[in-house]
Amino acid sequence: MINKIAPTLRDAVAPITDGASVMISGFGDSGLPRELIDALIAHGAGDLTVISNNAGTGETGLARLLALGRVRRMVCSYPKSSGSVVFAELYRAGRIELELIPQGTMLERMRAAGAGLGPFFTPTGYGTSVAEGKEQRIYDGKGFVLEEPLAADFALVKGYHADRWGNLTYRLAGRGFGPVMCMAAKTAIVQVDDIVPLGLIPPESVVTPGIFISRVVRKDA
Amino acid sequence: MINKIAPTLRDAVAPITDGASVMISGFGDSGLPRELIDALIAHGAGDLTVISNNAGTGETGLARLLALGRVRRMVCSYPKSSGSVVFAELYRAGRIELELIPQGTMLERMRAAGAGLGPFFTPTGYGTSVAEGKEQRIYDGKGFVLEEPLAADFALVKGYHADRWGNLTYRLAGRGFGPVMCMAAKTAIVQVDDIVPLGLIPPESVVTPGIFISRVVRKDA
Amino acid sequence: MTVPPKLSRDRVAQLTAADIAPGSYINIGLGIPTLVAKYLDPAKEIVLHSENGILGLEGLAEGDEGDEDLINASKQRLQLVRGSSIVEQALSFAMMRGGHLDATILGAFQVAMNGDIASWSTGAEDDIPGIGGAMDLVVGARRVIVVMEHLARDGRPKLLSACTYPLTGKGVVTNIYTDMAIIDVVPGRGFVVRGIAEGLSREALQAATDAPLAYADEVAVLSAR
Amino acid sequence: MTVPPKLSRDRVAQLTAADIAPGSYINIGLGIPTLVAKYLDPAKEIVLHSENGILGLEGLAEGDEGDEDLINASKQRLQLVRGSSIVEQALSFAMMRGGHLDATILGAFQVAMNGDIASWSTGAEDDIPGIGGAMDLVVGARRVIVVMEHLARDGRPKLLSACTYPLTGKGVVTNIYTDMAIIDVVPGRGFVVRGIAEGLSREALQAATDAPLAYADEVAVLSAR
Numbered sequence: 001m002i003n004k005i006a007p008t009l010r011d012a013v014a015p016i017t018d019g020a021s022v023m024i025s026g027f028g029d030s031g032l033p034r035e036l037i038d039a040l041i042a043h044g045a046g047d048l049t050v051i052s053n054n055a056g057t058g059e060t061g062l063a064r065l066l067a068l069g070r071v072r073r074m075v076c077s078y079p080k081s082s083g084s085v086v087f088a089e090l091y092r093a094g095r096i097e098l099e100l101i102p103q104g105t106m107l108e109r110m111r112a113a114g115a116g117l118g119p120f121f122t123p124t125g126y127g128t129s130v131a132e133g134k135e136q137r138i139y140d141g142k143g144f145v146l147e148e149p150l151a152a153d154f155a156l157v158k159g160y161h162a163d164r165w166g167n168l169t170y171r172l173a174g175r176g177f178g179p180v181m182c183m184a185a186k187t188a189i190v191q192v193d194d195i196v197p198l199g200l201i202p203p204e205s206v207v208t209p210g211i212f213i214s215r216v217v218r219k220d221a
Numbered sequence: 222m223i224n225k226i227a228p229t230l231r232d233a234v235a236p237i238t239d240g241a242s243v244m245i246s247g248f249g250d251s252g253l254p255r256e257l258i259d260a261l262i263a264h265g266a267g268d269l270t271v272i273s274n275n276a277g278t279g280e281t282g283l284a285r286l287l288a289l290g291r292v293r294r295m296v297c298s299y300p301k302s303s304g305s306v307v308f309a310e311l312y313r314a315g316r317i318e319l320e321l322i323p324q325g326t327m328l329e330r331m332r333a334a335g336a337g338l339g340p341f342f343t344p345t346g347y348g349t350s351v352a353e354g355k356e357q358r359i360y361d362g363k364g365f366v367l368e369e370p371l372a373a374d375f376a377l378v379k380g381y382h383a384d385r386w387g388n389l390t391y392r393l394a395g396r397g398f399g400p401v402m403c404m405a406a407k408t409a410i411v412q413v414d415d416i417v418p419l420g421l422i423p424p425e426s427v428v429t430p431g432i433f434i435s436r437v438v439r440k441d442a
Numbered sequence: 443m444t445v446p447p448k449l450s451r452d453r454v455a456q457l458t459a460a461d462i463a464p465g466s467y468i469n470i471g472l473g474i475p476t477l478v479a480k481y482l483d484p485a486k487e488i489v490l491h492s493e494n495g496i497l498g499l500e501g502l503a504e505g506d507e508g509d510e511d512l513i514n515a516s517k518q519r520l521q522l523v524r525g526s527s528i529v530e531q532a533l534s535f536a537m538m539r540g541g542h543l544d545a546t547i548l549g550a551f552q553v554a555m556n557g558d559i560a561s562w563s564t565g566a567e568d569d570i571p572g573i574g575g576a577m578d579l580v581v582g583a584r585r586v587i588v589v590m591e592h593l594a595r596d597g598r599p600k601l602l603s604a605c606t607y608p609l610t611g612k613g614v615v616t617n618i619y620t621d622m623a624i625i626d627v628v629p630g631r632g633f634v635v636r637g638i639a640e641g642l643s644r645e646a647l648q649a650a651t652d653a654p655l656a657y658a659d660e661v662a663v664l665s666a667r
Numbered sequence: 668m669t670v671p672p673k674l675s676r677d678r679v680a681q682l683t684a685a686d687i688a689p690g691s692y693i694n695i696g697l698g699i700p701t702l703v704a705k706y707l708d709p710a711k712e713i714v715l716h717s718e719n720g721i722l723g724l725e726g727l728a729e730g731d732e733g734d735e736d737l738i739n740a741s742k743q744r745l746q747l748v749r750g751s752s753i754v755e756q757a758l759s760f761a762m763m764r765g766g767h768l769d770a771t772i773l774g775a776f777q778v779a780m781n782g783d784i785a786s787w788s789t790g791a792e793d794d795i796p797g798i799g800g801a802m803d804l805v806v807g808a809r810r811v812i813v814v815m816e817h818l819a820r821d822g823r824p825k826l827l828s829a830c831t832y833p834l835t836g837k838g839v840v841t842n843i844y845t846d847m848a849i850i851d852v853v854p855g856r857g858f859v860v861r862g863i864a865e866g867l868s869r870e871a872l873q874a875a876t877d878a879p880l881a882y883a884d885e886v887a888v889l890s891a892r
Contacts, residue, residue, distance in 0.1 A: 002690040002712045002750075027494045027531070028517040029510050080572035081517065088570050100571050103493065104535035104578030108338070111532050116764035116807050117329065118342030118358070118365040123581045124539060127558075127612030130577065137339070139369075143612070144339040148360075165714075165750045172425065172511035172528060173494045179530040183761065199749035204393065205426065206752035207530070209722050211692045211714070211767050223465040223487045223525075248719045248756070249742040250735050301797035302742065309795050321796050324718065325760035325803030332757050337539035337582050344806045345764060348783075348837030351802065364837070386489075386525045393736035393753060394719045400755040404536065420524035427527035428755070430497050432467045432489070432542050 004166040004216050005195055009039035012189050012217040016045045016154055023110070023155040023181040024052040024062065028081060031174035033158040035219040036191045037061045040156065046070040051110075051152055053103060053177060057083030066090060075150070077103035102130060107180055109150035114183025114212070119148045155185030159192040159208075159216070163199070166213030167206045168192070175207065182212040191219040225387040225437050226416055230260035233410050233438040237266045237375055244331070244376040244402040245273040245283065249302060252395035254379040256440040257412045258282045261377065262289065272296040272331075272373055274324060274398060278304030287311060296371075298324035323351060328401055330371035335404025335433070340369045376406030380413040380429075380437070384420070387411070387434030388427045396428065403433040412440040447641035448592075448621040453667060456481040457637070458547060458589050458619045462488055467497065469538065469579055471548035472516050474589045478547055489525075490514075491543055493575040495534040498526025515575060538575065539582040546583035548576065549590050550615075552605040555632035555653040557615040559588065560607035573610075580611035592620035592650050599652040601625070601633060623647055624664065625655070637662040672866035673817075673846040678892060681706040682862070683772060683814050683844045687713055692722065694763065694804055696773035697741050699814045703772055714750075715739075716768055718800040720759040723751025740800060763800065764807040771808035773801065774815050775840075777830040780857035780878040782840040784813065785832035798835075805836035817845035817875050824877040826850070826858060847872055849889065850880070862887040 006012035013036060016022065022040070026032030041064055050071050056062030063086040065071060074096055079087050090096040101109070102124045112120055121144035125131050135146035157178045160171040168190060170178050182188040195218055227233035234257060237243065243261070247253030262285055269292050276295050277283030284307040286292060295317055300308050311317040322330070323345045333341055342365035346352050356367035378399045381392040389411060391399050403409040416439055449457070455477035462468060464486040470479055479501070482488045490499045492514040499520045502508045508519025522528075537543060550561040559580055563571050580586050594600050601618065618625040624637030636658040638647060648655050674682075676699050684706035687693060694716045695704055704726070707713045715724045717739040724745045727733045733744025747753075762768060775786040784805055788796050805811050819825050826843065843850040849862030861883040863872060873880050 001710075002714075028513060030494065030513050031511065078572040078574040080570040084570070091570060092568055098571075100573055102573045102577040103531075103575040104539050107532040107535050108336070111761075112341070114765050115329070115761035116344060116766055118344065118360045118363075120333070120341035121339030122539070123337060123339065124577045126581070128577065128609040130573070139339045142339075163750060167750065167752055169425075172509065173492070173496050173513065174511040175425075175528060176494050176531045180532050183765065183767075201752075203721075203723070203747055203751045203753045204390075204396075206754070209752040209754060209762075210750070211716075211722060211762055222485075223489075249738060251719065251738050252736065299797040299799040301795040305795070312795060313793060319796075321798055323798045323802040324756075324800040325764050328757040328760050332536075335540050336536035337541055343764070345802045347806070349802065349834040351798070384525060388525065388527055393734065394717070394721050394738065395736040396753060397719050397756045401757050404540065404542075422527075424496075424498070424522055424526045424528045427529070430527040430529060430537075431525070432491075432497060432537055 003164050004210065004213060005164050006215045006217040008221050009035055009217055010042065012036065012215050013039045013043045015187060016040060016043060018045050019047045020045060020154055021049040021051065021152040023152045023185050024050060025157040025177045025181055027053055027176045031158050031176040031178060032061065033156045033191045034061055036156040036189060037065060041065055041068065047072050049073040049075065051075040051150065053077050054081050055079035055084050055087035057081055059086065071096060073097040073099065075099040075101065077101055077106050105147050106150065107177065109147055110180040110184040113149035113151035114180060117149065119146050121146055150184065152185045153187065155181040155188040157181055157188060157190045159190045161194050161196050161201060162190060162192040162216040163196055163201060165198060166210030166216055167201050168208040168213065169201060169205060170207055179208050182208045187214040188212055189215045191217055193219060224385050225431065225434060226385050227436045227438040229442045230256055230438055231263065233257065233436050234260045234264045236408060237261060237264060239266050240268045241266060241375055242270040242272065242373040244373045244406050245271060246378040246398045246402055248274055248397045252379050252397040252399060253282065254377045254412050255282055257377040257410060258286060262286055267291040268293050270294040270296065272371065274298050275302050276300030276305050276308035278302055280307065287317065292317060294318040294320065296320040296322065298322055298327050326368050327371065328398065330368055331401040331405040334370035334372035335401060338370060340367050342366065343368055371405065373406045374408065376402040376409040378402055378409060378411045380411045382415050382417050382422060383411060383413040383437040384417055384422055386419060387431030387437055388422050389429040389434065390422060390426060391428055400429050403429045408435040409433055410436045412438055414440060447639050447666065449639050449664060449666060451477060454589060454619050454621055457624065457664060458587065462545060464488065466544035467491055467542065469493065469543055469546045469583065473549035475547040475549060476516065478589065491537065493534055493538065495529045495531050496526065498523040535578050538578045541582055541584060543583040545585040545587055546579040547587045547589055548579065550588045550600065551607050552600050552602055553588050553615050553618055554602050554605045557613040557627045558605045559610045559615050560605040561610045563608045565607050576610050580614040585616045586614045587617045587619065588615055589619045592622040599650055601651045601653055603653040622650060631656055634658050635661055637664045640665050672864050672891065674864050674889060674891060676702060679814060679844050679846055682849065682889060683812065687770060689713065691769035692716055692767065694768055694771045694808065698774035700772040700774060701741065703814065716762065718759055718763065720754045720756050721751065723748040760800065760803050763803045766807055766809060768808040770810040770812055771804040772812045772814055773804065775813045775825065776832050777825050777827055778813050778840050778843055779827050779830045782838040782852045783830045784835045784840050785830040786835045788833045790832050801835050805839040810841045811839045812842045812844065813840055814844045817847040824875055826876045826878055828878040847875060856881055859883050860886055862889045865890050
């Protein structure tokens with residue numbers, strides 16, 4: 001019997017090791033897997049590469065993970081939301097590496113990794129500093145930059161409902177980065193509001209099929 | 222007021238001109254826009270490039286379009302389903318051009334066109350005749366072939382429900398090629414079982430948002 | 443000497459909004475652009491896109507707290523309109539990069555006469571860089587509309603022969619709405635003024651612009667309200 | 668001379684099915700592979716993938732006509748199981764190419780000792796070529812399992828030193844189940860037999876194979892039923 005349900009948040013993040021790369025869903029506060037991040041903080045893994053659109057705000061969640069010195073490298077598109085104080089301090093002090101990627105390129109690089117594609121040409125960033133050092137090409141009269149797939153060891157994702165096969169729905173625009181991160185990570189770990197009986201999510205309403213998911217866990221487990 | 226509803230099938234296909242490239246959804250009989258194909262036959266446009274997974278079976282629909290000599294060039298992955306007699310005869314007689322593409326590459330080339338990407342490297346077909354004459358590259362120890370985006374002037378797609386903004390759902394696995402074809406065609410024309418009032422399709426259930434759609438039409442209109 | 447007449451932020455937003463065709467799909471960025479939404483005629487059914495995957499947004503009703511999973515790129519809470527849709531973010535960026543948006547309306551630090559735009563970094567040493575979705579928007583939208591003040595806070599021109607800050611996109615801007623003028627970027631011609639604030643002289647506009655200005659056959663006089 | 672003992676198509680399918688781990692996501696192709704589904708133990712909850720975007724399929728109940736929008740790659744009508752999902756075809760191929768399927772089980776014209784497979788064209792002049800999803804499956808699935816007869820209809824070996832027909836994929840096959848043997852393709856070693864039909868001699872198996880055969884430390888004897 002397929003059973004991807006982890007009994008607790010703690011169990012869900014247990015396989016994350018020092019030095020791992022971890023994708024974290026979310027766009028600002030929307031779609032952010034708060035409970036899984038807290039579990040990761042409690043778990044203690046460090047020297048992490050975190051791949052997430054933003055770099056945390058305030059003093060909790062991702063910002064706290066950063067403040068505790070657990071993150072060696074941040075890969076994101078926009079680490080300067082208002083309230084991203086912790087990241088700014090670490091960055092100015094030279095205590096964290098930053099790979100800055102246009103958001104669409106970040107999404108597409110993750111999708112390429114999940115979809116088994118190699119590098120691809122995108123027009124985004126052509127003629128800007130983002131393109132420096134990268135292969136460039138004119139195609140159909142337009143400039144393109146070659147970008148590589150972006151995979152990760154783990155993804156921490158916020159879903160809405162899941163069943164024991166790992167079939168997932170998301171809540172409103174909390175969907176966001178979830179689907180591509182689940183594809184691009186070797187081990188996708190998803191927190192949900194509710195785990196429902198198999199068959200309850202209509203087949204056409206499943207947004208991310210269980211094939212991409214390793215573990216699901218209730219956010220209050 | 223946005224109103225993408227075409228009053229009749231005939232109106233829906235009216236803009237298709239001689240020499241146009243036309244994507245047609247469907248996987249075998251599933252997801253095939255039969256009524257739009259019949260309207261295209263009645264409309265009379267010829268010298269077409271048709272991009273569709275299969276090349277028609279029996280004597281109706283796409284097979285009839287082929288039999289009438291309206292198609293100059295067929296782009297597909299699998300033109301040899303049982304019953305693809307019309308295509309086989311034309312092909313053996315040298316009366317139709319064929320571009321044969323692995324199905325996943327066909328889908329991904331359409332997606333690239335719709336998503337504004339340039340060429341991309343895919344492992345599919347590496348080391349086979351499909352890769353001949355194409356740029357190839359070893360990446361991460363694996364062989365890849367460079368493939369180009371595949372766009373079209375029109376797409377004829379079978380949807381299930383639509384509203385006047387063109388928001389779409391599909392029926393079961395009839396979904397298939399629909400979403401990528403709607404993205405990749407300049408003008409996406411969609412037949413549906415029913416046109417519903419705006420707001421009736423729940424926002425999270427819309428599979429293809431109206432931004433990708435030019436016209437929707439009831440299949441019996 | 444009198445202060446040169448300038449249009450209010452709201453007036454600039456209003457002029458921009460008036461120029462969006464009915465039924466357009468548009469993305470609206472931070473700064474003055476957020477005001478544009480206020481002036482869109484509801485009868486025109488212009489659909490707002492937000493990069494996190496939403497098509498069809500509007501401001502919250504008075505007193506409504508909104509939902510944390512219904513926000514726009516500025517992280518403001520909004521609500522869905524009738525006919526809205528929600529998709530995954532990769533598909534949202536396919537809309538942006540793939541030429542499906544009729545227009546993106548955004549602010550900028552600098553715009554050059556060849557259509558270059560600098561909007562994400564001043565290149566200052568202690569600057570925390572952040573790109574977000576801006577590079578995807580400017581490379582993909584059919585029209586790239588910059589809405590900004592004509593002069594920087596320190597009084598330096600923001601419309602230039604060439605940008606000095608790091609670029610967001612190359613040769614992409616199509617129209618500029620400022621508190622002094624409406625200017626199109628025309629390939630081969632550069633900045634072409636098609637509207638000028640009432641009471642503002644062409645000399646004063648040129649003095650505020652660090653690149654040569656051409657004028658359209660018809661130049662509208664933009665009243666203060 | 669007696670006819671060399673061969674396993675039935677059903678027995679080959681059964682042996683293949685027994686070798687799929689519980690909870691696997693697998694794709695099953697045309698020919699003998701379709702029989703494999705019949706022998707999968709329901710308790711193992713093995714999830715069948717169909718390239719048109721379905722995960723979780725099973726045969727129709729007796730007398731059920733099925734639905735034209737619920738078919739598999741062979742265009743047979745099937746039904747959904749509890750826990751199934753339906754996605755767009757581009758995402759379905761992302762599963763295939765992206766290494767998310769545990770196994771693909773397909774037929775072949777030829778397999779070479781380096782793992783090359785030829786399954787889509789005999790290269791004959793009047794052949795209508797058709798690739799479908801085969802090239803994506805073999806390049807992406809974690810295991811590529813070929814199920815076929817050991818010899819072609821004309822008696823020629825299908826397991827070769829090198830394929831002569833156009834390739835579907837290069838160096839991709841991991842396991843082969845035939846009516847004579849179970850053979851793994853091991854990089855650097857080539858064909859390694861780990862099961863042989865009861866009553867069949869190693870000499871007879873070698874004679875039916877146009878490439879050198881190595882043997883695993885333990886070679887199972889495959890009974891006729």
